[in-house]
Amino acid sequence: MGACQSFREMCDREKDTNVRLSLPAVCVVWQTAMIILFGVFIRYDHESDAHWVEHRKHLNLTDIENDFYFRYPSFQDVHVMIFVGFGFLMTFLKRYSFGGVGFNFLIAAFGIQWALLMQGWFHSLDYTDGKIKIGIENLINADFCVAGCLIAYGALLGKVSPVQLMVLTLFGITLFAVEEFIILSLIHARDAGGSMVIHTFGAYYGLSISWMLYRPNLHQSSRLQGSVYHSDVFAMIGTLFLWMFWPSFNSAICDHGDGQHRAAINTYLCLASTVLTTVAISSLFQKHGKLDMVHIQNSTLAGGVAAGTAAEFMLMPYGCLIVGFCCGVISTLGYIFLTPFMEKRLKIQDTCGIHNLHAMPGVIGGIVGAVTAASASVEVYGHEGLVNTFDFEGKFKDMVPTTQGGHQAAGLCVALCFGIGGGIIVGAILRLPIWGDPADDDCFDDETYWEVPEEEEEVSSSFICLGFVLFSYQTNDAVIAFCCSRLYCIQSPLDGSTAQFWDYSHILM
Amino acid sequence: MGACQSFREMCDREKDTNVRLSLPAVCVVWQTAMIILFGVFIRYDHESDAHWVEHRKHLNLTDIENDFYFRYPSFQDVHVMIFVGFGFLMTFLKRYSFGGVGFNFLIAAFGIQWALLMQGWFHSLDYTDGKIKIGIENLINADFCVAGCLIAYGALLGKVSPVQLMVLTLFGITLFAVEEFIILSLIHARDAGGSMVIHTFGAYYGLSISWMLYRPNLHQSSRLQGSVYHSDVFAMIGTLFLWMFWPSFNSAICDHGDGQHRAAINTYLCLASTVLTTVAISSLFQKHGKLDMVHIQNSTLAGGVAAGTAAEFMLMPYGCLIVGFCCGVISTLGYIFLTPFMEKRLKIQDTCGIHNLHAMPGVIGGIVGAVTAASASVEVYGHEGLVNTFDFEGKFKDMVPTTQGGHQAAGLCVALCFGIGGGIIVGAILRLPIWGDPADDDCFDDETYWEVPEEEEEVSSSFICLGFVLFSYQTNDAVIAFCCSRLYCIQSPLDGSTAQFWDYSHILM
Amino acid sequence: MGACQSFREMCDREKDTNVRLSLPAVCVVWQTAMIILFGVFIRYDHESDAHWVEHRKHLNLTDIENDFYFRYPSFQDVHVMIFVGFGFLMTFLKRYSFGGVGFNFLIAAFGIQWALLMQGWFHSLDYTDGKIKIGIENLINADFCVAGCLIAYGALLGKVSPVQLMVLTLFGITLFAVEEFIILSLIHARDAGGSMVIHTFGAYYGLSISWMLYRPNLHQSSRLQGSVYHSDVFAMIGTLFLWMFWPSFNSAICDHGDGQHRAAINTYLCLASTVLTTVAISSLFQKHGKLDMVHIQNSTLAGGVAAGTAAEFMLMPYGCLIVGFCCGVISTLGYIFLTPFMEKRLKIQDTCGIHNLHAMPGVIGGIVGAVTAASASVEVYGHEGLVNTFDFEGKFKDMVPTTQGGHQAAGLCVALCFGIGGGIIVGAILRLPIWGDPADDDCFDDETYWEVPEEEEEVSSSFICLGFVLFSYQTNDAVIAFCCSRLYCIQSPLDGSTAQFWDYSHILM
Structure with a gap:
């Protein structure tokens, strides 16, 4: 009895989950750094600056042609996806709802600031004065960038401390910005909805970290690794807001006009199709044909992921339905067969099943994008439409659809490499015993990092x-x-x- | 004892709720059919096609004049109403939240695809190439079309299998598209928010089916036919998103400019007024003046239903308040007196009370529309405004407001006939013992079709x-x-x- | 024992919470008054009237330049904040979720009607025909006006009857409209997001009423004055929708073009920064560094409040981060130290802690606005930009930034005076023993005014x-x-x- 107790005390000493110093320190220091960096680098762009009124007269534009009116509704939808969508999707665990929605909130709020800087240096730097000029499109891109890290959080849900999540986000955003610059600017792949840049990268980043942080005794907290009735309903809030606003996600930074219009339609159709095949597979593989909430909450979204890269292309309505059909099947089968296999054999513990929701559909999206791009023709797009859609301008004005297809495939490879490589490095950093991560039997428990109200009832x-x-x-x-x-x-x-x-x-x- | 057991076994054999084959079969086969039909018929319209860039230069338009920017914010609001609004409104039952939000999700996702086809054949067929050309307005109309079936689901909540719901949706969408074509195109009634086309049709369709599927022994599951504290709060999510976004619903497909603007204002006012009279009646008819959540969740929305047809008309702000006032009173009284009467005497079991929320307010909306149209004058609308609002163009260019009023009334009758007639026929089909519907004492229980997590608590x-x-x-x-x-x-x-x-x-x- | 019982009976007689007559009477009479006043005063403005089609041709405008398209997406976001944001933020109490979201719904629905009238008389009266002409901007302003009363409700949550809330709203809206007219029109202070007009006024109005209604024996219901696990998750829905849509709140009625654009960016950054310092302080002051849901639910929003006045100004991205940084710190410290102090020493019982979320950040926002305005320069804004942003036109065309700064400060004082003075008067009215308010041991209990479903479960x-x-x-x-x-x-x-x-x-x- 005494030996047991002293052993436990030792473990508790090893796993000190008290983040009373580390978490405030990280938050305050990094936020202060953000203020300084923003002071040095970030300014309003010409559409959000008070000089706009002179600028627009010069360009003979009306106020409604300010980019704000093209993108703000989509931006708000994306914002809802990031904070309510991802946040509530992660409330499904019976005693980790605070951590799911709360830490999601924290790292997203930090991530968008760091993303404005990182992406700004690569994409929005005004070389005349060395400042990053931000407008509504930068805000959307920052939300996108954060999405990658939130996906990674999904694999680690319940097993990491908030300090680890902040570190994961700092490195994740940095890697994302570099990877995005290589894929979009250097390789000139198109990826409007981020199947490759966001989902493939984010998922493999998270899975690699999870592999590095493998916990052989995680079964000690298996009593908390499920849902209760109402936590499943909360998670459906997340699912539905993600599902409904995904057309905004994939169309938010597309070309004005037909680009945004087509991306929204494509994504809408892809998602509708996914729901039916998810239900079919979920029912088919459960005894008595009962549906599993895990599949409905997650796999129904796979179509949106896969529609990302090709959202802006002439994928055709039936093409969207086919993509959605396949994703629903593959993602649900992934939950049934692949996730248990990965946990047992590959030592990858994937709490939310991001491999099924983001990794596989992301790769499918990248492939669909490459194939669709390679098979584009002037007949289907029109001459101006082809140049417009694939941005065959400037130093890429000689590109043709077939080479574009190759570039798309190259982009997918870069995303995979960055995700896996970055995840392994960051995972190694997160294994250091200084981050306040929970013991195996404290996982999936809000008590560790939150003041939890006592339950009593009548x-x-x-x-x-x-x-x-x-x-x-x-x-x-x-x-x-x-x-x-x-x-x-x-x-x-x-x-x-x-x-x-x-x-x-x-x-x- | 033995006799009782064997009787029960027999019943269980009769009521086989195992949908392991039928549900996947329906989902996969119908989704495959959708892919084929979309492949044959559906293409992008000129505003979402890559040729838009050439097209708009030809018409001397700017990108912001793409219909996408007029309607996309409203579309997303409508989308939220369909999936979160209707879905969460149906989570109020203590043990049927999965079925409420989950089956709503399934049938809406199927319905929008089938609606794009059915409505497309009637309204968006391009006779030059035999293709349906879809844009953002089609997506909104598909969501509208699905709303009719979701309303019908409200009457049947907890008493039908997902396979029955798919059948209900297949026929419901088909009937809707025909009915809509007759009312809007042949009769030339105006119905921007669908008081007649969506709500009256959908409600009577559902009530007729419920009448055909009458369960005399439903009291066997009466223990589950109520709410618990948190399920009522979940349902308020549905209520509020419906209430808030109803102005978008009624204005989504109105004319650009003042049409959308006025419809939003009218609906906003109608709904505000309804809340107060609902609270008044709810308090007045309960002992001790306590409010009933059922009324707050449902009757507060009646004003939005009734504002549908006349949303675009010059109903005048005070007119909206009057309509809302009446609907709040009638709808709440319906919950108190009519629903129990209908269940006992008319053999209509209406789980969500759609007769009070959609049927009566829908009919009121149709009548308000007819009266408002008949009393329209050049003085109030202006000459161009009158033509514009009532679409007195083409072969209807000789119509006057009084005849328009008659046409509106005729439209209401058509909606009623289609709802009741269609419901009886579809109800007869759904009575076949092959759809896996639950036994009387398994109603309102998620255990029948869902893997439900076990509750334990301390x-x-x-x-x-x-x-x-x-x-x-x-x-x-x-x-x-x-x-x-x-x-x-x-x-x-x-x-x-x-x-x-x-x-x-x-x-x- | 007998004496005790008769005393209790007497108290129960004094505290008659039966609102069966008073609540319906107030709702029906006031709604009828609204109908009459709307009939006499309110009409559509030129952008929502059917004459718009002629009007726009006259002005050579396209449909997309109707103000509806500039503001409708923001309006819907604000609408969500009012009904879901404020409503769900107040569901955090374990047994007052119905009252939180339900009464919020009731008073907001009444308030927007009364606000359209009150604000209309001051701002939108057409002197040619004596009518108030309403459009989308009026709807947004009505929602803003209601926000003040909902903030006040936060201090009183659980301690007042619905009839008292209706009275509070009637007077609150009236005071708001007068105060707003003085601050915006007479003093010519700018306050796009209402740090002063909405938050400072609303918070001090509520706190003064709470002071007047001080309950020395409130500890009798202290068992209900906390949260349970799922009520905290519900409250996060409110928090997140407020947080996400705050950029829309602060930009909704800004100038078209860069004004709205800049306000959205400023608020976005302010809020991001607040989250990190809130987490830091919350963790630092709890034993074991555990986070407190109360802080995360409330203090994370303080940055949005403080960004209100200066939202449209060239606050600069780093300036926003600094404001957010400070607000997160101050607001969280307020919850930890100030709220208990105020309850014990100042006899102010502030259920939701609106002093920390609205009062202090509101005052900070007012000060930031004054300083930013006073330091504005032609260099930063451009000449036209300066005139445009600060509206130096008409009879204020000779104003300069420094005087504007003084006017801003004066505006803040007016808001404070109206809040405190108005609150004391209305508080005195609400102390009359005729409003059906609950006894001390019935506070925070939905049983008092709601039919609450019995919990049973297995x-x-x-x-x-x-x-x-x-x-x-x-x-x-x-x-x-x-x-x-x-x-x-x-x-x-x-x-x-x-x-x-x-x-x-x-x-x-």
Whole structure:
């Protein structure tokens, strides 16, 4: 008994989850750094600067042609996906809803600031004055960039400390910005909805970290690794907001006009198709044909991921339905067969199943993008439409669809390499015993990092009745009286008879 | 005892709720059919096609004049209403939240695809090449079309299988498209927000089906036919998103400019007024003046339904308040008096009370539309405004407001006939014993079609303590042991002393 | 004992929470008054009137330049904040979620109507015909106006009756409209996001009322003054929708073009920064560094409040981060130190902590606005930009930034005076014993004004088993029978043996 206790104390010493110094320090220091860097680098772009009124007269534009009106509704939808969508999707665990939605909130709020800087240096630097000029499109891109890290969080949900998540986000955003610059600017791959840049990268980044942080004794907290009825309903809030606003996600930074219009339609159709095949596979592989909430919550979204790269292309309505069809099947089968396999054999513990929701559909999206790009023709797009859609301008004006297809494939490879490579490095950093991560039997438990309210409910009043009855039998048994009085404390105004008991129990204690 | 058991077994054989083959088959086959039909018929319209860039230069338009920017924010609001609004409104039952939000998701995702085809054949067929050309307005209309079926689902909530819902949706969408074509195109009634086309049709369609599927022994599951505290809060998510976005619903496909603007204002006012009278009636008819969540969740929305047809008309701000006032009163009284009457006398079991929320307000909306149209004048609308609002163009260019009023009334009758007639026919089909619908005592229970997580909570462990205490008194009483062992099952890992008890109880049983 | 009981009865007589007559009367009479006043005063403005089609041709505008398309997406976001944001933020109490979201719904629906009238008389009166002309901007302003009253409700949550809330709203909207007219039109302060006009006013209005309605014995309901696990997750829905859509709130009525664009960016950055410092302070001041949900739910929003006044100004991205940084720190410290102090020493019971979320950040926002305005320069804004941003036109065309700064400060003082003064007067009115407010031990309990579903779950059936067992021992003990029969009532259909018991217990009682 003593040996056991001292062993436990030792473990507790090893796994010190007290983040009272590290978390505030990280938050305050990094936020201060953001202020300084923003002070040095970030300014408004010409459409959000007060000089716009002169600028637009010069360009003979009306106010409605400010990019704000093209993109703000989509931006808000994306914003909802990042904070409510990803946040509530991760509330499905019975005792990790605070951590799911709360840490998602924290790292997204940090990530968007760091992303504005990182992406700004690569894409929005004004070389005349060395400043990054930001507008609404930068905000959307920052949200996109954060999405990669939130996907990675999905694999690690319940097993890491908030400090680890901040570190994961810092490196994740940095890697993302570099990878995105290589894929979009150097390789000139198109990726409007980020199948490759966001989903493939984010998922493999998270899976690699999870592999590095493998916990052989995670079964010690298996009692908490499921859902309860209402936590599953909360998670459906996340699912539905992701599902509904995915057309905005994939169209948010597309070309004005037909680009945004087509991306929204394509994604809408892809997602609709996915729901039906997800339901089909979920029912087919469960005994009695019962549906599994895990599949409905996650696999129904796979079509949106896969529609990302080709969203802007002439994928054709039936093409979208085919992509969605396949993704629903593959993603649901992944949950049924692949996730258990990965945990047992590959030592990858993937809490939310991001391999099925983001990794595989992301790769499919990259391939669909490459094939669609390679098979583009002037017949289908029109001459101007082809140049417009694939941005065959500037130093890429001589590109043709077939080479574009090759570039798309190259982009997918870069995303994979960055995700896996970056994840392994960052995973190694996160294994250092200084980040306050939880012990194996404290995983998936909000008690570790949150003040959790005590549950009681009226049930207790019924308990009191029973307790009272017991009490009337055995008035000389102090143990029962103590038990009853404890229950009694919860409930206050009672009728005379119980008050009598109350007085009595005081005497006994 | 034996007879009873064999009877029950027989019933269970009759009511086989295993949808392991039928549900996947329906989903996969119908989705495949959608792919083929989309391949043959559906293409992008000129505003979402890559040729737009050439097209708009030809028409001298800017990108912002693409219909996408007029309608996309409204579309997303409507999308939220369909999936989160209707979905969460149906989570109010204590043990049917999965079915409420999940099946809503499934049939909406199927319905929008089928609606794109059905409505496309009637309204968007390009006769030059025989293709349906879709853009953002088609997506909105598909969502509208699905709304009719989701309303019908409200009457049947908890009493049908997902396969029945798919069949209901297939026929519902088909009937809707025909009915809509007759009302809007042939009769030339105006119905921007669908009081007649969506709500009246959908509600009577659902009520007729419910009448055909009448379950005399539904009281067997009455224990599950109520709400719990948190399920009522979940339902408020649905209520509020419907309430807030209803102005977008009624304005989504109105004319550009003042049409959309006025429809949004009218609906906003109608809904505000409804809330106050709903609260008034709810409080007035409950003892102690307590408010009933059922009324707040549903009747507050009646004003939005009734504002549908006349949304685009010059209903005048005070007119909207009057309509809302009446709808709040009538809808709440319906919940108090009419729903119990309909269940007892008319054999119509209406789980969500769609008769009060959609049927009556829908008919009111149709009448308000007819009256408002008949009393329209050049003075109020202006000459161009009148033509513009009522679309007195083409072969209807000689119509005057009074005849328009008659046409509106005719439209309402068509919606009623299609709803009731279609519902009876589809109800007859759904009575076939092949769809896997639940037995009377399995209604309103997610266990039938969903893998439901087991609840435990600390409560059960307290039970065991009490049970154990009792047990220690009376070890020779088998009844207690049985009772305790049943409680014991809820909790799994226990210390030695209880395990001892566990063994003991086995002996006793 | 007898004396105690009669005293309690007397108190119950004094505190009659039956609102069966007063609530319906207030709702119906006031709604009728609204209809009459709307009939006399309110008409569509030129952009929502059917004459727009002629009007726009006259002005050579396209449909997309209708103000609807500039503001409708922001309006819907604001609408979500008012109804879902504020509503769900107040669901955090364990047994007051119905009251939180339901009464919020009621008073907001009444408030927007009254606000259209009050604000209309001051700002949108067309002197040619004496009518108020409303368009989308009026709807947004009405939502803003209501926000002030909802903030005040936050301080009083759980302690007032719905009738009191209606009175609070009636006077609150009236005071708001006068105060807003003085600040914006007479003093010519700028306050796009309402740091002063909405938040400072609303918070001090609510705090003053709470001070007037001080309940010395509120500890009697302290058992209900906390959250449970799932109510905290519900509250996060409110938090996140407020947080995400705050950029829309602050930009909704800004100038077209760069004004709206810049306000959205500024608010986005302010809020991001606040999250990190809130987490830092929350963790730092709790033992073991655990985060407190109260802080995460509330203080993360403080940055949005403080960004209100200066949202449209050239606050600069780093300036926004600094404001957010400070607000997160101050607001969280307020929850930790100031709220308990105010309750104990200043006799101000502030349920939601609006002093920390709205009052202090609102004042900070006012000061930031004054400083930013005073330091504005032609260099930063451009000449036209300066005139445009600060509206130096008409009779204010000679103003300069430094005087504008003074006017801003004056505006802040007016907001404070109206809030505190108005709150004391309205608080005195609400102390009259006619409003049906709850007794001290009925506070924070939905049972008082709502039909609350009984909780049972399987637990209750287990109770019955236990009760029955007990009963079989002691058939001559009436107390047990009573206790059992009470439990029995919860559950309806039982087998023969229990029915027998049921009969028996009747005899005993």
